[in-house]
Amino acid sequence: MVCRDVMDxxxxxxxxxxxxxxxxxxxxxxxxxxxxAAELAMQRELQESLKRDVEYHRAPDLLRERVMRDLRAATxxxxxxxxxxxxxxxxxxxxAAVIAVAGGAWIVTTLxxxxxxxxxxxxxxxxxxxxxxxxxxxxxxxxxxxxxxxxFNGKLDFSPPxxxxxxxxxxxxxxxxxxxxGHPVAALVYMHRKHVINVFVWPASGAREExxxxxxxxxxxxxxxxxAGMAYWVVSDLNPQELAAFARMLAAPAPxx
Ligand SMILES: [Zn+2]
Numbered sequence: 001m002v003c004r005d006v007m008d009x010x011x012x013x014x015x016x017x018x019x020x021x022x023x024x025x026x027x028x029x030x031x032x033x034x035x036x037a038a039e040l041a042m043q044r045e046l047q048e049s050l051k052r053d054v055e056y057h058r059a060p061d062l063l064r065e066r067v068m069r070d071l072r073a074a075t076x077x078x079x080x081x082x083x084x085x086x087x088x089x090x091x092x093x094x095x096a097a098v099i100a101v102a103g104g105a106w107i108v109t110t111l112x113x114x115x116x117x118x119x120x121x122x123x124x125x126x127x128x129x130x131x132x133x134x135x136x137x138x139x140x141x142x143x144x145x146x147x148x149x150x151x152f153n154g155k156l157d158f159s160p161p162x163x164x165x166x167x168x169x170x171x172x173x174x175x176x177x178x179x180x181x182g183h184p185v186a187a188l189v190y191m192h193r194k195h196v197i198n199v200f201v202w203p204a205s206g207a208r209e210e211x212x213x214x215x216x217x218x219x220x221x222x223x224x225x226x227x228a229g230m231a232y233w234v235v236s237d238l239n240p241q242e243l244a245a246f247a248r249m250l251a252a253p254a255p256x257x
Contacts, residue, residue, distance in 0.1 A: 138174030160186035204231035
């Protein structure tokens with residue numbers, strides 16, 4: 001395993017999300033490679049401190065989310081026998097995995113060469129980290145897209161699309177106002193397992209439809225999406241494959257019931 005492969009896997013390695021063989025390969029590599037070992041130590045430290053912060057400050061939110069999810073699962077079991085709505089996401093995730101393996105180009109986790117994208121990714125990561133550290137993850141804490149979307153009324157001069165992806169295990173947990181490149185933007189907060197995902201949204205009229213490959217900054221992954229006249233920056237410490245699957249849902253949201 002070369003350094004680049006190891007760097008790409010440090011985040012899931014720290015979270016114990018790798019398969020045993022890959023995990024062992026990463027562990028072996030860092031025993032003999034000081035630069036990867038240093039990066040690993042930094043990520044461990046950062047994730048530990050973020051986890052402490054997030055768990056301490058957001059415990060009520062996370063707990064409520066867990067309860068909501070259990071409730072939803074229970075309701076699902078009791079209600080209709082099959083849920084066709086859940087199928088496209090499963091298909092999407094599978095498709096994403098295939099693309100990730102076959103295409104490779106989707107999941108590029110090196111820094112972009114041009115400074116513009118790198119600066120943009122750095123800013124997105126800074127906003128993400130700030131939202132976790134300042135215990136200011138959400139201004140409006142709700143799993144209901146019909147609560148979160150109107151909350152932005154009057155606070156922004158545009159109306160961000162807000163979709164809950166709980167059925168695909170990416171539940172919406174809330175939203176807040178944030179600033180990107182000096183402009184107020186909508187920040188939508190999602191969870192996937194214990195990972196926080198920030199989605200920064202603002203209008204980009206006339207922008208070409210785009211789903212940029214993930215770039216990595218300080219152990220966080222950033223994916224840019226342009227869809228239906230809106231720009232999205234998706235930031236998380238979640239592994240790039242699952243984050244790309246999530247970004248793809250943003251680019252093609254399900255019709256809201
Ligand atoms: Zn190395």
